[in-house]
Amino acid sequence: MNHFAIVNDSMLPESQASLQVTDLAIQRGVGIFDFFKVYKGKPLFLEAHLDRFFNSVAIMRLEPEFTRIELKNKLIELIRVNGMEQSGVRVTLTGGYSTDGYSLAKANLVITEQPTKLPVSLEENGIKLITHSFQRQLPQVKTIDYLMAVWLQWQVKDAGANDVLYHSNGTVSECPRANIFIVTPDNKLVTPSNNILKGITRSEVIKLAMSDIKVEERDLRVDEIFSAKEVFITSTTKHVLPVSHIDGRQIGKGVAGEISRWLALEYNKLVFG
Amino acid sequence: MNHFAIVNDSMLPESQASLQVTDLAIQRGVGIFDFFKVYKGKPLFLEAHLDRFFNSVAIMRLEPEFTRIELKNKLIELIRVNGMEQSGVRVTLTGGYSTDGYSLAKANLVITEQPTKLPVSLEENGIKLITHSFQRQLPQVKTIDYLMAVWLQWQVKDAGANDVLYHSNGTVSECPRANIFIVTPDNKLVTPSNNILKGITRSEVIKLAMSDIKVEERDLRVDEIFSAKEVFITSTTKHVLPVSHIDGRQIGKGVAGEISRWLALEYNKLVFG
Secondary structure, three states: OOOEEEEOOEEEEHHHOEEEOOEHHHHHOOEEEEEEEEEOOEEOOHHHHHHHHHHHHHHHOOEOOOOHHHHHHHHHHHHHHHOOOEEEEEEEEEOOEOOOOOOOOEOOEEEEEEEOOOOOOOOOOOEEEEEEEOOOOOOOOOEOOOHHHHHHHHHHHHOOOOEEEEEEOOEEOOEOOEEEEEEOOOOOEEEOOOOOOOOHHHHHHHHHHHOOOOEEEOOEEHHHHHOOOEEEEEEOOOEEEEEEEEOOEEOOOOOOOHHHHHHHHHHHHHHHO | OOOEEEEOOEEEEHHHOEEEOOEHHHHHOOEEEEEEEEEOOEEOOHHHHHHHHHHHHHHHOOEOOOOHHHHHHHHHHHHHHHOOOEEEEEEEEEOOEOOOOOOOOEOOEEEEEEEOOOOOOOOOOOEEEEEEEOOOOOOOOOEOOOHHHHHHHHHHHHOOOOEEEEEEOOEEOOEOOEEEEEEOOOOOEEEOOOOOOOOHHHHHHHHHHHOOOOEEEOOEEHHHHHOOOEEEEEEOOOEEEEEEEEOOEEOOOOOOOHHHHHHHHHHHHHHHO
C-alpha cells in the first residue's frame, strides 16, 4: 500500500507527498499531466507519452526545472523502487507556488504510481455511454481539467451508463478520458481528429487497423454514431473497449463487434506480447 | 509574512499548509472557492459570500464536513489570529483525497488570508481589455477553473492590456474575475445576467445604481460594448474599475466616465464608510 511517489526532487511515501496550498493547481486548476502503463517493469509507449507531456508543457508555457532525460531517470527510478507487476504512472506538472495566486511560477512536478488491474476482458459485451454537449478548453493539451467529467458522473450513474461522450455543434469529439472510433456501414473506421486530445492508444490502434481497413480521421457527426455498425473507445487504461449503447440506443448488434474484437486482440498482443 | 492558514481542522503557518497530491484539485481540477475582503477586522458582505459558497458546494455535490456556523467560526478565528488591517480571505473546498483519482471524496477545506492594498484610485483613467471567445464551464459555480484565464495572460500582456473579456456567439459574459457593466447611449446601466458568475460587488452596485438610473440585467451584445458611453468592471478586489479601451478601441471619451466615477465613489463609501 505504501508505495513511493516523487515531488520535485524528493522520493517519498505517497501518503507524505503533498503540495503547498498556494500551488496554482489548487488555486486556479492549472496543471498538465500524462499517464502511461508499466508492464513487468517496462513503461509502454514512454517516448510517445513524453512527447505529448512536453507538448502540453510548451502550450501551457509551464516552467519545468528538469530536462527530458532527467524526467526519464526519475520515472525509471520510481518504477524500480516500487517494483509493481503492472501499474499506471502519472506525471503531473502544475502552475507552481504563485506569489500572486494567478501568475505562473516555477512548476511543481508530481509523479505517482498505482498498481492496475488486468485489461478489460474481451468477453465484455460493451459499455454504455450518454452524450453531453461540451467542448473541452485547450483540447490538444492534457490538462488536469476534468471538472465537467467529474460533475457529470452523477448523470452517468443515474442513466445506468459507464461514461459520457462529448459533442458540440453536432460533431462528436471524445470521452473525458478516451477517444472514440466507429465502424461505418460501409466498413470504414472513423475517428474524430479536431478539438480532441490525441490518445497514444488511439494512434496505435489506427496503425494496427490501417493494414486491413480504411481509416478516416475526420469530423464525425452525432448521427453517424447511431447508425454505426460498431463503436469502441480507446485509452491507456481501457485499451480497446466496445460500446453497446449510447443514450439508451443500441449500437449495431448491441454486443462487441467483429472489428472491435479484432483490434482489441491485436492491441493486447502489441502491449503484452 | 508568516501568517496563518487553515487546512480542515488545523490552523498553521501558510508555508506549512498543504494538501496531499491525491486531492482531486491537483488530480482533476475539482474545487470551488469564495473570496471576500476584510477591512479593520470586519469581513465585508460575509453572508452573501457564504450563500454563494454553499451554493457552489451544492451544485458540485461536494461533501464538506462542517456546518455554516462552524465555517464562520473558523473564519473569524483566523482573521483574529492574523490581525491584518486589510486583507482578502479565500475559502477553498476541493474534491478531496479520491481513492480512484476520479470520484469525489470527503472534501478538503483550505482557508488562506493575504494582506491587500487599498482599492484602485478613482484618478485611474481606466484599464484596457481584450476580448476572447470562450464560455466558462458551470458558470454559475465559483470553481477553481481559471485555466483559460491563466493561459490568456500572455495574450493580454502582448496586447498591452490588463484583462480579458469573454464572449460567446456574439454575447458578452464576464471577465475571468470580474463582472462587466456598460452605460448605453440612452443612459441605461446594462450588465449580463446569463452564463456568468454573479458577483457580490455586481449586486451591490446594481442596488446602488437603481435609485438614480435604469438598470437592465440581460444579454449584452458585443457590438453594444463598443458603442457604450462608459464601461466598467466590478469585483471584490477591483471594486468599480473603469474600462477605457477594448481590443484597442476607445470606449466613450477614453477616460473614467461620470457614472462609473459616481458608482466607484458610492461603492467605496459603502465599503469603507
